Amino acid sequence: MKKVFNVLSNYYDLIYEQKDYAGEAAYIVQLIKSYSPKAKNLIEFGTGTGKHAFHFCNSGFTVKGVEPSAEMLKAVKEHHPKLSLQQDSITSFKSDELFDVATALFHVISYLNSNSELIASFKNVHKHLKNDGLFIFDVWYSAAVLTQIPEERIKTVQNDYIEVIRKAKPINYWNRNVIEVAYDINVLEKATGKTHNFLEQHEMRHFSIPEIELLADITGFKLLKAEEFGTAKIPGPDTWGVNFVLRKK
Ligand SMILES: C[S@@+](CC[C@H](N)C(=O)[O-])C[C@H]1O[C@@H](n2cnc3c(N)ncnc32)[C@H](O)[C@@H]1O
Known part of the structure; x- marks a missing residue:
């Protein structure tokens, strides 16, 4: 992590x-x-x-x-x-x-x-x-996390140079008080059209x-x-x- x-x-x-x-x-x-x-x-x-x-x-x-x-x-x-x-x-x-x-x-x-x-x-x-x-x-x-239960979400942000699309997919580990959020992140370089893909995992207690x-x-x-x-x-x-x-x- x-x-x-x-x-x-x-x-x-x-x-x-x-x-x-x-x-x-x-x-x-x-x-x-x-x-x-x-x-x-x-x-x-x-x-x-x-x-x-x-x-x-x-x-x-x-x-x-x-x-x-x-x-x-x-x-x-x-x-x-x-x-x-x-x-x-x-x-x-x-x-x-x-x-x-x-x-x-x-x-x-x-x-x-x-x-x-x-x-x-x-x-x-x-x-x-x-x-x-x-x-x-x-x-x-905990009261909010276990009531609302995190869901899949997509966030798109950009500036003059890059566009970032971040997809977040959560897994709930009920007995550890941990949510693992798997991020799939795509970064587009606007000038060249090149894209970069990153996979990341955050374990949040x-x-x-x-x-x-x-x-x-x-x-x-x-x-x-x-x-x-x-x-x-x-x-x-x-x-x-x-x-x-x-x-x-
Ligand atoms: C969501 S970011 C918050 C960064 C910053 N405090 C802010 O408000 O933008 C969480 C931060 O925790 C740091 N972090 C993760 N594990 C850590 C640890 N064991 N000790 C200190 N910082 C840690 C990460 O590297 C990251 O910078």
Whole structure:
């Protein structure tokens, strides 16, 4: 799975060009301000092409972006003097620096499928936070995934140079809380008419709130908040992404 984003990163930003990174970053900053008003430095795991990170820098934070995919890092377009980037995973990242806040946004934690990987990752985040540091992340929410059941979907996006058609076919592994999404991606180069086909698989785990609370508890965190990502609504069967705020105990 880890290799998935190497291919995807070339057109990742095009696929998600409608995503409101500025608005999402503002939502996270407001959570940080309310729980840790003095926070100054932030580590972002699974920073991808660095879009939230850029807005965090503009809000005054010094940011370290950690991302396992070299290709995603290569696709970072907006660099910032307050942003440093490092190729690594949330599980194995090591640094002597400690942070006020750790984030993992846009379902990064859902890419961790096994309990052992999750426990190791949460413990690693804990190790790199200052006392009372915050860990903020969003995940796929079981109540919504199991009510709505993901279906086959097609997304088409284009710019002046390429057209991308992405077909997504999900398989539900009911007893693992995992949805495997097989992507069939066709990229057309408009100038030459050449097409490229990629097949990719994402294994996404979904979570309940008590499951995250238990995971937090055994890795040294206290659950402060679980709400719909971006809206702060109480999660329900129509809430695909739930955002969690944990505090290091
Ligand atoms: C849907 S993308 C989100 C990227 C970025 N946060 C954003 O909002 O655009 C998921 C990201 O998680 C990263 N990822 C997957 N497994 C990871 C791991 N073990 N540690 C850190 N990041 C991981 C992927 O490489 C990818 O960049």
